[in-house]
Amino acid sequence: MTIKKEKTREFIIDMSYPLFAKNGFNKITMKDICEATKLSRGGLYSHFSSTRKIFEAILEKLSHKEEINFYEEMENSIPATVIMNRALVLMEYEMNHPEDSLSLAMYEYSGSVESGLMQHFNKISVEKWTALIQYGLERGEFYNVNVDELVQVILYTYQGIRMWSRIIPMSPDVFASITNHIKNQLYGEKNDGI
Amino acid sequence: MTIKKEKTREFIIDMSYPLFAKNGFNKITMKDICEATKLSRGGLYSHFSSTRKIFEAILEKLSHKEEINFYEEMENSIPATVIMNRALVLMEYEMNHPEDSLSLAMYEYSGSVESGLMQHFNKISVEKWTALIQYGLERGEFYNVNVDELVQVILYTYQGIRMWSRIIPMSPDVFASITNHIKNQLYGEKNDGI
Amino acid sequence: MTIKKEKTREFIIDMSYPLFAKNGFNKITMKDICEATKLSRGGLYSHFSSTRKIFEAILEKLSHKEEINFYEEMENSIPATVIMNRALVLMEYEMNHPEDSLSLAMYEYSGSVESGLMQHFNKISVEKWTALIQYGLERGEFYNVNVDELVQVILYTYQGIRMWSRIIPMSPDVFASITNHIKNQLYGEKNDGI
Amino acid sequence: MTIKKEKTREFIIDMSYPLFAKNGFNKITMKDICEATKLSRGGLYSHFSSTRKIFEAILEKLSHKEEINFYEEMENSIPATVIMNRALVLMEYEMNHPEDSLSLAMYEYSGSVESGLMQHFNKISVEKWTALIQYGLERGEFYNVNVDELVQVILYTYQGIRMWSRIIPMSPDVFASITNHIKNQLYGEKNDGI
DNA sequence: CATGAATGAGAGTTCATTCAT
DNA sequence: GATGAATGAACTCTCATTCAT
Numbered sequence: 014m015t016i017k018k019e020k021t022r023e024f025i026i027d028m029s030y031p032l033f034a035k036n037g038f039n040k041i042t043m044k045d046i047c048e049a050t051k052l053s054r055g056g057l058y059s060h061f062s063s064t065r066k067i068f069e070a071i072l073e074k075l076s077h078k079e080e081i082n083f084y085e086e087m088e089n090s091i092p093a094t095v096i097m098n099r100a101l102v103l104m105e106y107e108m109n110h111p112e113d114s115l116s117l118a119m120y121e122y123s124g125s126v127e128s129g130l131m132q133h134f135n136k137i138s139v140e141k142w143t144a145l146i147q148y149g150l151e152r153g154e155f156y157n158v159n160v161d162e163l164v165q166v167i168l169y170t171y172q173g174i175r176m177w178s179r180i181i182p183m184s185p186d187v188f189a190s191i192t193n194h195i196k197n198q199l200y201g202e203k204n205d206g207i
Numbered sequence: 208m209t210i211k212k213e214k215t216r217e218f219i220i221d222m223s224y225p226l227f228a229k230n231g232f233n234k235i236t237m238k239d240i241c242e243a244t245k246l247s248r249g250g251l252y253s254h255f256s257s258t259r260k261i262f263e264a265i266l267e268k269l270s271h272k273e274e275i276n277f278y279e280e281m282e283n284s285i286p287a288t289v290i291m292n293r294a295l296v297l298m299e300y301e302m303n304h305p306e307d308s309l310s311l312a313m314y315e316y317s318g319s320v321e322s323g324l325m326q327h328f329n330k331i332s333v334e335k336w337t338a339l340i341q342y343g344l345e346r347g348e349f350y351n352v353n354v355d356e357l358v359q360v361i362l363y364t365y366q367g368i369r370m371w372s373r374i375i376p377m378s379p380d381v382f383a384s385i386t387n388h389i390k391n392q393l394y395g396e397k398n399d400g401i
Numbered sequence: 402m403t404i405k406k407e408k409t410r411e412f413i414i415d416m417s418y419p420l421f422a423k424n425g426f427n428k429i430t431m432k433d434i435c436e437a438t439k440l441s442r443g444g445l446y447s448h449f450s451s452t453r454k455i456f457e458a459i460l461e462k463l464s465h466k467e468e469i470n471f472y473e474e475m476e477n478s479i480p481a482t483v484i485m486n487r488a489l490v491l492m493e494y495e496m497n498h499p500e501d502s503l504s505l506a507m508y509e510y511s512g513s514v515e516s517g518l519m520q521h522f523n524k525i526s527v528e529k530w531t532a533l534i535q536y537g538l539e540r541g542e543f544y545n546v547n548v549d550e551l552v553q554v555i556l557y558t559y560q561g562i563r564m565w566s567r568i569i570p571m572s573p574d575v576f577a578s579i580t581n582h583i584k585n586q587l588y589g590e591k592n593d594g595i
Numbered sequence: 596m597t598i599k600k601e602k603t604r605e606f607i608i609d610m611s612y613p614l615f616a617k618n619g620f621n622k623i624t625m626k627d628i629c630e631a632t633k634l635s636r637g638g639l640y641s642h643f644s645s646t647r648k649i650f651e652a653i654l655e656k657l658s659h660k661e662e663i664n665f666y667e668e669m670e671n672s673i674p675a676t677v678i679m680n681r682a683l684v685l686m687e688y689e690m691n692h693p694e695d696s697l698s699l700a701m702y703e704y705s706g707s708v709e710s711g712l713m714q715h716f717n718k719i720s721v722e723k724w725t726a727l728i729q730y731g732l733e734r735g736e737f738y739n740v741n742v743d744e745l746v747q748v749i750l751y752t753y754q755g756i757r758m759w760s761r762i763i764p765m766s767p768d769v770f771a772s773i774t775n776h777i778k779n780q781l782y783g784e785k786n787d788g789i
Numbered sequence: 790c791a792t793g794a795a796t797g798a799g800a801g802t803t804c805a806t807t808c809a810t
Numbered sequence: 811g812a813t814g815a816a817t818g819a820a821c822t823c824t825c826a827t828t829c830a831t
Contacts, residue, residue, distance in 0.1 A: 406815070
């Protein structure tokens with residue numbers, strides 16, 4: 014029964030996600046996953062031969078997950094500021110929930126493999142944000158920013174926050190600072206230099 | 208002779224730094240450090256009882272290390288733009304050398320302890336950058352930015368970069384983008400909105 | 402199959418008994434037990450996490466083992482002298498086989514734990530001997546001794562012998578002296594004072 | 596300076612006695628003794644090369660220690676009952692202080708060596724008690740007991756008590772029972788058989 | 790000589806991985 | 811296939827013992 018096997022696979026993936034999110038990649042053992050899934054040693058091994066394989070399956074699944082799709086909204090000619098605001102709300106939400114983040118695990122995982130997957134994730138993100146900003150510029154909704162530069166700032170500030178918010182307690186104000194900065198760059202009141 | 212013991216201690220700290228920087232915290236074992244230091248098991252243990260203790264000694268040492276001291280330069284009335292340029296050059300240098308960064312190790316280490324040390328490090332950084340920007344504002348060298356917001360952007364973009372540049376190959380252009388963005392916020396040509 | 406696990410458990414208990422009897426508690430290591438049982442490290446650990454746990458399992462098993470049951474014989478109205486003689490024969494037998502005694506191991510084991518088990522064993526013994534002597538008194542077979550006093554003498558002489566017979570070579574005559582003394586107190590020829 | 600060396604030796608012996616009395620022989624390490632004596636590793640080793648050697652020195656010292664000397668008192672024609680009473684008082688005292696007893700340590704120590712020392716100790720004790728009882732018999736103070744038998748009972752009850760009183764809480768009444776039994780055998784009221 | 794840093798053998802313990810049932 | 815007992819490699823940690831200072 015391939016369908017059952019597939020279901021167990023999914024189950025393993027879903028049960029181990031929070032383990033990796035909470036503890037990173039290196040600390041998690043096959044034993045931990047056996048316990049989390051209540052599967053026997055042999056049972057687990059018949060699906061995945063290592064934590065690495067499990068983690069890769071998680072990443073794989075993630076990469077297929079439909080993100081908030083800017084593209085669809087852009088095609089529907091939703092105003093760029095509206096799309097951007099929604100995206101930044103989501104970003105703030107994620108910054109507020111560092112425990113869901115696989116960042117640490119990815120970081121550790123990547124340390125030991127050459128993974129094109131990470132580059133892929135990064136490329137997707139860069140393209141997405143670049144497209145959105147271009148779109149705003151074309152519609153005359155955004156200031157004339159340096160697109161590449163701002164995309165870098167957006168992505169890496171986000172990553173930096175996700176990382177450090179797990180280590181040190183961080184107020185939601187900080188997250189708002191970041192999204193605010195981005196808005197100001199694009200369509201906020203240009204009162205800084207005055 | 209305590210002096211010898213102290214020297215060995217320092218030696219262990221110095222030899223294990225690159226191990227942690229390269230591999231993170233969890234992957235490093237006492238055995239790895241034995242090998243790196245050429246010390247015997249027992250010899251190592253007589254100095255440190257765990258990798259955690261060694262890592263804490265590294266952090267401790269780091270926290271005492273004199274950072275690029277903005278304060279001294281500010282006291283000497285060096286122009287804010289000069290200090291800032293120097294600081295950003297250093298920042299770019301560090302972004303170009305992710306293999307020296309303890310970020311991953313700190314991240315993993317912190318996952319399992321409540322460490323005020325991290326907060327301390329963060330606080331020091333926030334204060335340093337805040338002081339420098341204030342100084343530039345007071346001297347009329349910087350645009351009237353939102354100080355707190357910009358400091359957050361600076362710090363977390365930096366951290367995000369340090370983290371991801373280990374995972375994915377990143378061009379030095381990206382690093383320049385970041386420092387450029389900061390300069391533009393403070394004293395670059397205000398040509399974005401035009 | 403829990404039955405296999407249980408069998409291995411029993412096997413470990415049975416194979417380690419002589420080790421403890423011969424060497425005491427502290428000298429025996431998990432490694433010794435691995436070797437005695439031919440089990441691998443991990444295999445042994447999956448049953449018992451320490452020598453302490455194994456030793457406790459031995460004591461536990463011992464406490465369930467049916468001792469020469471005075472009670473049954475008393476219920477069947479066997480003469481007290483007959484029961485007593487049998488018990489003393491057994492006692493002499495045990496004194497002649499110090500290598501089977503867990504005394505040393507119990508002694509060492511108890512040094513580090515507060516074990517009600519030892520008190521339990523002692524209580525059982527006191528009750529058993531007390532009951533037998535009472536029974537002999539009621540049937541008019543025994544002299545009118547001080548029961549408690551004699552029970553103490555019986556028990557501790559026995560323990561003292563078991564202990565020292567391992568350290569110094571001891572002739573069976575000595576063991577006979579002890580059982581003889583007991584018999585004389587209870588039903589021997591009262592010729593001492595003459 | 597041989598005199599200083601001798602003093603240090605004595606010091607080591609005295610400081611390690613309680614360690615062995617409390618923990619037995621096997622559990623004590625050279626490290627423990629270093630700590631107890633505040634001597635350095637090398638310092639301790641220059642006096643004794645192993646715990647075994649130290650323990651043997653303790654036994655050696657003990658064997659020279661003047662015990663309550665029955666012989667002297669017998670020579671002075673002190674009544675046998677008086678000497679016996681004093682001896683039994685001391686015995687009770689010792690039974691009340693199991694923590695001072697080296698029994699366990701001797702037991703463990705002997706397990707691994709063929710030690711004539713133990714036989715020597717035992718022989719001394721047997722002779723001492725035998726002599727005292729003979730003396731009492733000759734003076735007509737004691738009942739006509741079987742001397743050898745009673746000596747065995749005395750010695751091994753004592754040893755049994757010393758052993759078990761460390762393992763299980765034991766009331767002083769028990770100790771009194773034992774000494775009382777001995778007195779009754781020798782010169783107590785002969786009311787048992789009545 | 791004394792000191793205490795360093796060595797290295799060996800015990801304890803944990804898991805990835807295998808395999809008989 | 812699934813199970814979980816067993817294996818064995820790799821780690822952690824502790825001391826007896828040595829030796830440069």
